[in-house]
Amino acid sequence: MSAPTLSPATLPAPDSQYDLIVVGSGAAALSAAVTAAIVGLKTAVIEKADVLGGTTAISAGGVWIPCNHLASAAGVRDTPEAAWDYLRHCAGACFRPDLVAAFITHAPRMLRFMEDRAAVRFSYAAGRPDYRPDVPGAAHEGRTIHPLPFDGRHLGSQIGRLRPPLREMTFLGLMIKPGPDLKHFLNALRSFDSFRFVARKLARHFRDLIVHRRPMDLSNGNALVARLMLSALEHGADIFTACGLESIEVREGRVVAVQVATAKGLRRMVASRGIVLAAGGFSHDRARQQQLFPHAARGQSHHSPVPATLTGDALRAAEAAGARLNLHQRHAACWAPVSRIPKSDGTHVNFPHLIDRQKPGFIAVNRSGLRFVNEASSYHDFGQAMIATCEADSEVTAYLIADHRAMRRYGMGAARPHPLPFGEHIRSGYLIRAESLAELARRLELPTETFLETVRTFNEHARVGHDPAFGKGSNLYNQYNGDASHRPNPCLAPIESGPFYAVRLHIGELGTLLGLDIDHRARVLDQTGRPIAGLYAAGNDASNLMGGDYPGGGATLGPGMCTGYLAALHAAGQIDDAPDPPVRA
Incomplete structure (x- = not known):
């Protein structure tokens, strides 16, 4: 791989001419750009932020693709029928046969295309199950794959345009x-x-x-974005940062151009084949939060860890051009519990709790001092339970509880495991410590007797590896994220070795799931359900094909990459309009 040279054109020229313009720079957007550039379209990527990668760049980078060739090569058997059954179960009444058929048919082809014709490489994640491993069609491994690490030196001077990971989620800056x-x-x-x-x-x-x-040893979502960046640049795509979408121009029923905001003012960019909207959804659009998030509609706060530039610009521009949103989804976002790390300037960093809750020696309680969820469930299910248990409260908050042994063994939020120090988190108030459970209850303003009984009951069962109340550690997904060396249950241990610790949890999300209504070729639909010529959507700007559920690791990135790929192929005339046949009748 050769390092690409930074183009001298850092802003789009007025009335610049392209075949395809892609809005956004996460995995969905860059998949569209890479595909378009490879099949011969003159392609531009416009990104509102100063850096590239969106939420993908700070994510774990997992990609959910059923029936992929990497799992097959490892001896894992998967079938389209099983994937269909699983998604139908997870989506429930929001199941979209047309979108799911397109995804199951084309996602494995997209993966082959990226590995064969671009610099994108993945590895099979052995033993990683779907998030609901006990429902029909679930896979116990094989559907989630991870990007291979990437040497950032291959990007040359372009490395400075890559969004860095959240430092608080790294180890001394290392991914x-x-x-x-x-x-x-x-x-x-x-x-x-x-x-x-x-x-x-x-x-x-x-x-x-x-x-x-x-850092140059890139992994996770940072590696995925870097690989897609390199592929797009090597195939001639122009990539512009600090270039935000303002409006979409429609002429005689067809999208023909966009207006973009730059440091030099508004610029018009013409697209002869179409525009792909993949700008990451509306995580920081407060007005839409209050309309569509159940807790925000009640006046409760929401704390998203995703980039602050994800304010729903593409959705508003598309609606102004006649597009409609698909609100028929189970959930508005992929919920996640976050803690808020105070900074010296008075701001906070929202830290998603992805790997600590599942470990032995941890429980979560609500403001009544009661457990309310299987702590080892997915971040989405955990967040959904938080919203439900706090419906009558002023805020959606809970507390993650651990004893000294568990906190030092596994870490707790931003507090790292032994031997790293954690005093700064005690001093800032982020990590709350008490010598006894009763003192901890008082410090958290929880009903003391209720909290002590909650812990006593949990401990009684945890000693024998059983959680009759919520089933923590009872399925393969729970156990995968636990501690395999701990017996008899990798997710359960009593909370009894003081001092004791707590971190306050708030509700956040890892991306929104309500997007523009699309068809099986990623074409955006108008208010009557007909495609708007030349307008496509992918990723979190598009209707979620999981029905607003989150059934596996990478369940937004996999479909996002697939819809970006399909949008580019359709714009290039390399795939027809015919719907893909349903996997099951």
């Missing part, structure tokens, strides 16, 4: 892959092999910081 890499870091002081693995990773990381002043 850690989920799965085996994470287990090595958690076991670095218990296993010589793990210690050696971590030492080598850190040595290279610190060398990169000295030489390049930034």
